[in-house]
Amino acid sequence: MESEITIRVAGELLMFLPATRREAVNRVPYDGTSTLGHLVESLGVPLPEAGPMTIGGEPVEPSTRPRTGDEVHVEAVPRPQPIPGDVPRFLLDVHLGTLARRMRLLGLDTAYHNDMDDPALVVQANAEHRVLLTQDRGLLRRRALWFGAYVRGSKPDDQLHDLLDRFAPELHPWTRCTACNGELVPVDKSEIEGALEAGTRRSYDVYGRCADCGQLYWRGAHGGHLEEIVRSATRQVESARATAVSKRG
Structure with a gap:
């Protein structure tokens, strides 16, 4: 009988699973050597989108090799998510041009090129320590990428809301x-x-x-119109930061 483990995925991550297998609890074949990170990505969840993982209530790392029969819980990335470094810097892929302009309006250091391929994006993100924002799940699975995030939403307003909710970066409107x-x-x-x-x-x-x-x-x-974008973004970031402080308290 083939060995299996159970992976229980948080609701926020179900969007990454194929439509025919979009279930919170998944029985996954296990060869005894694969890491948790590999198994989670085999379901369709890019590792940058996977948050804390536990087995039997104990925290484990993506590099952990589970045992046959283990039940793994995979949470979403906690929000707001800290970004390494003093000042957050971003790089957006070719499909997020409008979001890039709105982020610059808010004073966020945002690089964007409408003609850069995936390998070049990873090189720039790593060299300049920029968070790579994309809606390309395959791009987020590239092992060389130091830090990436999936942008939710099809409209620029929704994309900006998701970005601010995820990172709650300090804003400096009208400076870029x-x-x-x-x-x-x-x-x-x-x-x-x-x-x-x-x-x-x-x-x-x-x-x-x-x-x-x-x-x-x-x-x-x-x-x-631009003033309203700035006001709304400022309110959202202030609210996200206040919520984070209250949770820590």
């Missing part, structure tokens, strides 16, 4: 170029008047310029 991620610096109106249309010159007095690409910024017609 949404086009290239460079830092914005104040610029005197008199220095740039020649580059402005007449209506803009008459209507606005406060400007910023990207230190990298030179793009000019001012609070224009879309300011109200």
Whole structure:
């Protein structure tokens, strides 16, 4: 009779399992040598999305080799999730361009390229210690990747909400170029008047310029919409951090 173990998966992780096998409790064939990490990924759950694992109530690591008949519990990653390093930095894959612009609006250091393949993304994420955000489960399974996360949601609003809920990063709105991620610096109106249309010159007095690409910024017609994105994001992060503190207390 083939050896088996039982893997009990948290509800938040069921989305990663094939639709035909989307069950919380799974009987998995076991060869006696595979690690828990390998077995969890064989179900479809990328390891960066798997949180604490236990056997018989005792914490175990993904590198653990279970015994035949063991029942393994796999939780989701606790939120908010700490990111190694003092200041979080992010890298987004080619399908998350709108999310990248919103993250830059919030002052998050966010690299994005619309023409970079998977191996190059992993190289940059590792070299610059950036969290790789993606909706490509195969990309998250790459062993060389130092830190990655799956972005939930098909709409930019939902994706941003998921990101902020997961990491609750410190925000610095209006400090980065949404086009290239460079830092914005104040610029005197008199220095740039020649580059402005007449209506803009008459209507606005406060400007910023990207230190990298030179793009000019001012609070224009879309300011109200962008302000609401910033306000909503700020409230969400403050709430997530307060909840985390109360749980620790």
